[in-house]
Amino acid sequence: MKKPLLFAFLLAVAQSTPAHAKIAVFACEPEWGALVQELAGDKVTIDVATSALQDVHQIEAKPSLIAKMRRADLVVCTGADLEVGWLPQLIRQSGNGRVGTGLGSFRAADQVVTLDKPQQLDRASGDLHPQGNPHLQMDPRRVLTVANALAARLIKLDPANATVYRQRMVDFNGRWSAAIKRWEAKAVPLKGRKVVVQHISWVYLFTWLGMEQIGALEPRPGVPPTSAHLSSLVDVTKSSNTLAIVRAAYQDPKASLWLSGRTGVPAVALPLSVGGDAQAKDLFGLFDSTIDKLLAAAK
Numbered sequence: 001m002k003k004p005l006l007f008a009f010l011l012a013v014a015q016s017t018p019a020h021a022k023i024a025v026f027a028c029e030p031e032w033g034a035l036v037q038e039l040a041g042d043k044v045t046i047d048v049a050t051s052a053l054q055d056v057h058q059i060e061a062k063p064s065l066i067a068k069m070r071r072a073d074l075v076v077c078t079g080a081d082l083e084v085g086w087l088p089q090l091i092r093q094s095g096n097g098r099v100g101t102g103l104g105s106f107r108a109a110d111q112v113v114t115l116d117k118p119q120q121l122d123r124a125s126g127d128l129h130p131q132g133n134p135h136l137q138m139d140p141r142r143v144l145t146v147a148n149a150l151a152a153r154l155i156k157l158d159p160a161n162a163t164v165y166r167q168r169m170v171d172f173n174g175r176w177s178a179a180i181k182r183w184e185a186k187a188v189p190l191k192g193r194k195v196v197v198q199h200i201s202w203v204y205l206f207t208w209l210g211m212e213q214i215g216a217l218e219p220r221p222g223v224p225p226t227s228a229h230l231s232s233l234v235d236v237t238k239s240s241n242t243l244a245i246v247r248a249a250y251q252d253p254k255a256s257l258w259l260s261g262r263t264g265v266p267a268v269a270l271p272l273s274v275g276g277d278a279q280a281k282d283l284f285g286l287f288d289s290t291i292d293k294l295l296a297a298a299k
Ligand SMILES: [Zn+2]
Pocket: 057, 128, 129, 134, 135, 199, 200, 201, 221
């Protein structure tokens, strides 16, 4: 009798395994992969679709990404149409019905108010961001709002580990709120400073820190500059006591360096996401690095 009983027991364990399998998360960008890591630890597996050195507006829906999408229980992305050129296609091609809508679909931009939502759409002139500016990861207060919503979603998807998610959220909230205070104190010298950007990736950061964007190398998101635009930008940059010409780590530095050469204003590359530079190893390092680099330009 012993052997059949043992067999029955093992069979029961094997059959119960799927219910206790880890939640498989597909994160579109490294910042959301890092946030899931903070909130879920080893209760989930995480596939991050892109790196900080890629332009997430334009990603190819490669077979390797489709395979990752196929096994996902939860897709965590920015939303606000940032991934509109590749994510819907990935989900469709994966045939994964768990992540198209509902519990398996999470968008950070849906949890917060986005900035710069255009009143009128003018696609012919290249409005890349009709749902408002999607680069909200650079406001740590919005990141905290997203974190709360994401923790609630993990609890719904995986109620067996609800206590773990709750504890980790409380822990993250404590560390993150303290860090926000530290960053705000440190960034006081940046208040009121003017910056020129390559792409409008920094609206949330500048709004948070009280900085002012006075120009962009891309006159409209996704549209390359004309020579008339560039020459007026040289004048504005020169005459405004501009702090820096800011670009993301993934961007070609050519345009920034050109403007820097014409104006004497330093060109600064900021990480924009986790992994964008050596210091941006996690979400905390992302903001440490960003503020340190802006402060270095202010000296
Ligand atoms: Zn953008």
